Amino acid sequence: MHMRVVGAAVTGALALTAFAATTAHADEVHGDTKISNVVVNGGKAVVVGATGSKTFSVSFTVTDNSGVSLAQAILYHGTDIEHSDSGAVANTSDGRSKCTKASATTANCTATYTVQTRESLINAVAGSWKVWAIGQGKDGNFVQRDNAKTFQVQRLSKLTANAAPEPVKKGKTLTVTGALTRANWDAAKYSGYGAQSVKLQFRKKNSNSYTTLKTVKTDSKGNLKTTTTATGSGYYRFVFAGTSTTPAVNAAGDLVEVK
Numbered sequence: 248m249h250m251r252v253v254g255a256a257v258t259g260a261l262a263l264t265a266f267a268a269t270t271a272h273a274d275e276v277h278g279d280t281k282i283s284n285v286v287v288n289g290g291k292a293v294v295v296g297a298t299g300s301k302t303f304s305v306s307f308t309v310t311d312n313s314g315v316s317l318a319q320a321i322l323y324h325g326t327d328i329e330h331s332d333s334g335a336v337a338n339t340s341d342g343r344s345k346c347t348k349a350s351a352t353t354a355n356c357t358a359t360y361t362v363q364t365r366e367s368l369i370n371a372v373a374g375s376w377k378v379w380a381i382g383q384g385k386d387g388n389f390v391q392r393d394n395a396k397t398f399q400v401q402r403l404s405k406l407t408a409n410a411a412p413e414p415v416k417k418g419k420t421l422t423v424t425g426a427l428t429r430a431n432w433d434a435a436k437y438s439g440y441g442a443q444s445v446k447l448q449f450r451k452k453n454s455n456s457y458t459t460l461k462t463v464k465t466d467s468k469g470n471l472k473t474t475t476t477a478t479g480s481g482y483y484r485f486v487f488a489g490t491s492t493t494p495a496v497n498a499a500g501d502l503v504e505v506k
Contacts, residue, residue: 278388282380284308285320285396292399293376294494297430297437298364302338306357307395309346311384315354319343320395321379322360324372327393328379333372335360356382362400364432373432373492376400401494402430405437406445408471408498410483414506417477421503423447425471425485429493439469440493445485447473450500452480457500459486480505 287293288303295301305322309315319342325331336342337358344356362368380395408425415421427445431438443465448457463473471485482500489495 274393275389275391277390278311278384278386280309280311280382280384280388280390282307282309282318282382282390282392282395285378285380287322287378287396287398292401292494293362294401294403295362295364295368295430295432296403297432298435300361300363302359302361304357304359305337305344305378306355307344307378307380307382308349308353308355309382310353311382311386311388312352313384313386313388314351315346315348315356316383316385317343318346318354318356318382319380320356320358322362322376323379324374324376324400328377333367333369334376335362335367364430365435368400368432370402370431370433373400373402375491399491401489401492402432404429404440404487404489404493404496406485406487406496406498408483408485408501410501410503413502414504415477417479417505419477420474421477421483422472422474423483423485423501425498427465427469427471427485427487427496439465439467441465441467441469443469443487443490445471445487447475448484448486449475450482450484452482452502454481457482457484457486477503477505 285307323331323334344358346354346356377394378396381391383389410423427440428437447460450457484500485498
């Protein structure tokens with residue numbers, strides 16, 4: 248079984264251990280071995296900027312009545328591991344997880360993983376990834392799960408807001424502009440995120456909470472422009488709820504004094 252790495256040569260395909268390679272197909276359970284408590288990146292999405300890499304941890308628990316002999320987790324994007332188009336193996340010399348004995352039958356296993364823009368990450372693989380995992384007992388029993396956990400790998404987003412004129416008279420029209428951009432892994436830069444719904448919010452100068460004024464959409468280049476009536480001094484911002492490929496983001500509030 249070979250897992251392709253997008254943006255890399257065929258010779259750069261992910262190398263799996265012989266044990267994993269011989270068992271990497273549909274879920275299998277032999278004996279009483281179990282995998283549980285799979286946690287990726289502390290339960291948060293893996294968010295990566297336009298360039299560089301991200302290193303994060305994956306942990307899980309393996310149980311077997313004879314004790315635990317080994318464990319391994321492989322991260323991948325695709326319908327299943329046999330048809331994956333990108334992925335990552337653990338940053339260990341053998342690609343396996345490091346397991347710490349918690350009891351005679353239980354081990355807590357963990358490893359770090361690194362994903363790199365324009366290597367394991369291109370725009371097409373943003374979104375849902377899966378954890379392929381296997382655990383083996385000292386008696387030879389094992390469990391292998393094709394999707395032990397689903398998690399998100401996302402393109403970092405940025406959002407700006409600027410309200411003008413400043414200052415403004417009460418009752419006059421304010422124009423609020425901004426831009427929603429996100430990491431473009433293919434081009435190693437930030438590009439506009441078009442046709443996305445974004446909320447315009449207002450917070451009174453001496454308040455701690457924002458109120459939504461309206462919802463607007465970004466244009467094809469990710470730009471935002473809308474108007475509102477100045478009712479009092481306060482902060483204006485745009486808020487993006489996020490998508491499966493792109494995390495939520497709030498623009499910094501822009502203070503406008505009403506004279």
